[in-house]
Amino acid sequence: MIAEEFLSIAGLALRHHRGADSVTVTAVEPSPHGPLVRWSAPLLAVERERRADGPTTFLGPVPGPVLLTLLARVLACRWRDGAPRCPPDWAERLAxxxxxxxxxxxxxxxPGWRWLWEGAAELLQERGVPAGFRTSQAKEKFGSIRWYYDCSDDYEYTQSLVDGVELLSAYICEECGRPGRIRQGGWLRCLCPEHAGNRRIAGGA
Incomplete structure (x- = not known):
């Protein structure tokens, strides 16, 4: 189940990355964080591309290994206590x-994005929360996460992690945490087939 969720979400999130077809699951192992997917992706680029345009530097997509490491931790959090469930006060507990x-x-x-927030927070704390880091807003917009933060350090890993959360949220159901797609029908929302009802997948999602 965990391996299938991992490959389903990764396949969508990485579909524009060169080398995405090299992603495989090698094991699902017990860990202090929960059942952790071990993966291999030998053809994915490790470094984030940069493109200079005058004085401005534009960053390319989040590196595939960053996305896969984050996704593995998210699913470990999701399955940590057995069958996934999200208590009504999940937000207060998480904070x-x-x-x-x-x-x-x-x-x-x-509540389905609870584990995305949790996995990212754990990884950020393990790496070291940058000086002056402060989340100013954590919200849904146009079917995916927007994570706004302030930080006095220019820390590329932090930006890649935040960008990774925002990207993965477009493929994780906002209601339950299973693989999902952004769907239209009223407000755009990322939902799995069970929670989608009659909503259709939005074009290009």
């Missing part, structure tokens, strides 16, 4: 557990 990342916490989104 208390990761105060240095989310502050007082004000998550304007559904």
């Amino acid at each position: 208390r557990r990761h105060r240095d990342v989310f502050g007082q916490g004000c998550f304007e989104c559904g």
Whole structure:
């Protein structure tokens, strides 16, 4: 189940990355974080591309290995306590557990993205929360996450992690955390087939 979720989400999130077809799951192993997917992707670029345009430098897509590491941790969090469930007070619990990342916490989104926030917070804390880091807004917009933050350090890993959360959220159901797609029909929302009802996949999602 976990391996299938990993490959389903990764396949969509990486579909514009060269070398995405080299992604395989080698194992799902117990870990302190939960059941952790071990993966291999020998053809994915490790470094984030940069393109200079005068004084401005534009960053390319989030490196595939960053996305896969984040996704593996997200799914470990999701399956940590057995069958996934999200308590009604998930946002308060998450903010208390990761105060240095989310502050007082004000998550304007559904419970299915709880594990995305949690996995990213754990990885950021393990790497070291940058000086002055403060989440100013954590919300849904146009069917995916928008994570706005302030930071006094220019820390590329932090930006890649935040960008990775925003990208993966477009393929994870906002209601339950299963693989999903952004769907139209009223507000755009990322939903799995079970929660989609009659909503159709949005063009290009």
